[in-house]
Amino acid sequence: VVVTSPLLQAVLDVLGTLVFAVSGGIVGVRKGLDVFGVLALAAATGLGGGFVRDLAIGAIPPAALDSVLLLGAAVTGGMLAFLLHVPIGRVERWVGMLDAVGLGLFAVVGAVKAADFGIDPAPAALLGMVSGVGGGVIRDVLAGRVPVVLRQEIYAIPALLGAALAVLAYETGTYGTATALAAVAAAATLRIVAMLRGWNAWHAPGTGRT
Amino acid sequence: VVVTSPLLQAVLDVLGTLVFAVSGGIVGVRKGLDVFGVLALAAATGLGGGFVRDLAIGAIPPAALDSVLLLGAAVTGGMLAFLLHVPIGRVERWVGMLDAVGLGLFAVVGAVKAADFGIDPAPAALLGMVSGVGGGVIRDVLAGRVPVVLRQEIYAIPALLGAALAVLAYETGTYGTATALAAVAAAATLRIVAMLRGWNAWHAPGTGRT
């Protein structure tokens, strides 16, 4: 078992938190929330997935409450969304791509953190997926809408892919900057291609949809 | 303190997960979700109650992430709902009865697992109730509706009954297949009778309802 670089994990985690906090903040601005509401929704989005992961692996207290870097990233992302939502809104498609990168980052970081805590490979990959989609689920539940991960065709699958690749690298002793970024890129690419191509998954037979 | 049969617990747990996953999957199909959304909602419904219970008793990692059997039961339940929602929908009343059985199964399994982890009798029974109603709460919150347990007259009470009976058997050293099934049957029967008879609980005075 390889010793994971704490610096690498921290950098990926901060980036993922920042990206997801921006996405949560944008939703908050569009719901008409004030600055504190926007920051709270951004923080819940950026930190929520990791919070659930840390409870599940017994990482007490959760990094979301214990890391100045993560808290700073969440607040920064929320303020960026609050101040710059107009220019950010003009590049909507780029926001979806950023979100795809955040999904990949969290899936990889979450899976490897779980493995570091002694979780077996398969549940570690599942926890990576939960880390990736959890923040968005919390954001959507708080904002009063059905979570994106339930509505959008190919969202949880890319997270599971990135998490599984990261666990594979971890277990084979090849986890490092190169393989971590490759796993993030695989997850983000699958998500982005699915988004750009409008890939649809099947609907249930007899519901009048295909 | 009796040693609980792991096999008995596992069988009851898998059955409960399967039943609840079907109920979550049916809700997903009716919300127009695609196959991945249906599977995600089914898994959250089938595994969510046990996930919360395991966090509360310190069972790390939660069985929901660590057990191939439970994951398989959740996915199977989701696929059954996806493929067979039309015939399942024709026997709607039977679905409510299945759900009542799932409620009893989870209440009993959850209470005994909590007791096995050294939780005192009263909180163990409460945790059994939470295990029973938790998956449905998560299903309904994700699907954007007020949870059934808040709206339906007699739902949490049968779960508490089954959990309390299971803890009683556990503490008196008589827990086993017979008493476990009796506790499940007591919970399911109370739920089903309340449902079939349309038993109503009181509404607050002055609200124009009785």
Added chain:
Amino acid sequence: VVVTSPLLQAVLDVLGTLVFAVSGGIVGVRKGLDVFGVLALAAATGLGGGFVRDLAIGAIPPAALDSVLLLGAAVTGGMLAFLLHVPIGRVERWVGMLDAVGLGLFAVVGAVKAADFGIDPAPAALLGMVSGVGGGVIRDVLAGRVPVVLRQEIYAIPALLGAALAVLAYETGTYGTATALAAVAAAATLRIVAMLRGWNAWHAPGTGRT
């Protein structure tokens, strides 16, 4: 490090639970729930914030499930709301003030409990804030509305203030009845003044609101 008085903590905790359970119960009555639904929503509101806090600090099992006092306070608050919602509704403004007191109580109790469990000062204060706002978030999500803490101008900030003051007293060895009540009063006063004066926080530039 001072040894915290268990009695002081217990009294503050029971009061906070009672107040929040009443607020949850009132929401339940207004949603048309029956007596069990009202009690369940009251319990989730009164116990939810502490439940999340206890999971995050590793206090297993959570006090919400293990304390007869807290369970009794939650049920009592729910029954008060069920039976007395009409006279309570006539003094709506007082309900807001009670809620402000509950917010302060939970923020202080939560922060000090976290510190007692060895959590560092900054995350302990954040956990106090989460304890204060968590029950209301759960109440609103279950009732199908966007949480008050996201919509109301100055809500999380008073909780953070009270929690930070409590941690300050704890770390300087001056935590006791007097300083605990001062921290509760500071949080409640800031919340009440913000409510009475209708203080607004800023909205994002370009949204047509100020």
